Amino acid sequence: MGVTRSDPAWTQSGQRVVLVTGPSGAGRTTAIGALEDLGYEPITNLPLGLVPRLLSGHLPHPVALGVDVRARDFSASALIELIDALTRLPELNLELVYLDARPEVLERRYSETRRRHPLARDDDPGAGIVQELDILAPIKLRADVLIDTSEMSPHDLRAEIGRFFDTGQIEKLSVSVNSFSYKRGVPRGLDLMFDCRFLANPHWEPALRPHDGRDAAVAEYVADDPRYGEFHERVLDLLLFLLPAYVAEGKTHLSIGFGCTGGQHRSVAMTESIAKALAEAGWQVSKRHRELERRAPEGAGTSVRTGA
Numbered sequence: 001m002g003v004t005r006s007d008p009a010w011t012q013s014g015q016r017v018v019l020v021t022g023p024s025g026a027g028r029t030t031a032i033g034a035l036e037d038l039g040y041e042p043i044t045n046l047p048l049g050l051v052p053r054l055l056s057g058h059l060p061h062p063v064a065l066g067v068d069v070r071a072r073d074f075s076a077s078a079l080i081e082l083i084d085a086l087t088r089l090p091e092l093n094l095e096l097v098y099l100d101a102r103p104e105v106l107e108r109r110y111s112e113t114r115r116r117h118p119l120a121r122d123d124d125p126g127a128g129i130v131q132e133l134d135i136l137a138p139i140k141l142r143a144d145v146l147i148d149t150s151e152m153s154p155h156d157l158r159a160e161i162g163r164f165f166d167t168g169q170i171e172k173l174s175v176s177v178n179s180f181s182y183k184r185g186v187p188r189g190l191d192l193m194f195d196c197r198f199l200a201n202p203h204w205e206p207a208l209r210p211h212d213g214r215d216a217a218v219a220e221y222v223a224d225d226p227r228y229g230e231f232h233e234r235v236l237d238l239l240l241f242l243l244p245a246y247v248a249e250g251k252t253h254l255s256i257g258f259g260c261t262g263g264q265h266r267s268v269a270m271t272e273s274i275a276k277a278l279a280e281a282g283w284q285v286s287k288r289h290r291e292l293e294r295r296a297p298e299g300a301g302t303s304v305r306t307g308a
Contacts, residue, residue: 181263213268
């Protein structure tokens with residue numbers, strides 16, 4: 001299925017293609033990862049001769065191409081010829097990103113990681129760095145976006161890539177809120193976990209026991225615990241503080257868990273309330289009640305998506 005110019009893969013001038021290059025150690029892998037999180041299709045170390053064939057059809061996503069000296073047919077002249085050829089195609093909107101760094105910074109990074117430079121003949125990366133910078137000098141002059149990463153952390157580089165290339169079409173952070181029973185073990189993949197077992201337990205109220213935390217009477221019983229209000233407020237404040245920080249770090253999904261003994265009442269009530277509050281604050285939230293799904297009829301899931 002093709003794309004139209006209303007798709008995020010397109011700009012007004014065609015299929016968006018971001019070509020990322022620069023010396024080894026300048027942050028190319030970080031930049032490609034940041035573009036992938038922004039919705040770009042990442043393709044790295046493809047032989048230059050295959051790039052036109054790759055881009056000959058309409059692709060459903062904007063493309064991030066990572067090119068470096070390790071490519072089988074790489075040369076500065078070949079890459080410049082490719083850039084010129086792609087730039088002449090009206091159906092493509094090509095942007096060349098060159099990531100740079102000072103030689104001493106590149107050498108320090110290689111020393112810290114103990115990786116071998118692709119152009120170094122021995123364990124000393126210095127000569128390889130100088131040779132690579134010399135090879136890439138003509139390409140650097142053609143850059144549409146030049147980023148010097150010498151003083152940047154990976155976090156800083158990701159933020160800079162987002163500033164230039166955010167399509168505005170990708171959800172920055174999807175949040176899932178989960179309830180569970182500690183007796184059945186902690187769900188895999190939780191980033192944050194809160195224990196609700198100190199709250200008053202509706203299980204010991206015969207009229208409430210058959211119901212779960214989605215029931216208004218059960219939720220009210222849990223909320224009547226004198227400790228509930230402060231607990232709820234502090235958890236919500238913490239999450240509202242953390243979520244923007246996770247976005248800035250480039251995280252795309254956050255999983256939050258609330259646990260109690262049986263996973264039916266207290267954890268469910270907290271999950272419902274926190275998910276609602278986060279959605280009202282503008283976050284994209286989904287919720288899941290693991291133990292309720294276990295007891296539900298086959299095919300009757302309880303996963304719900306809320307928020308804008």
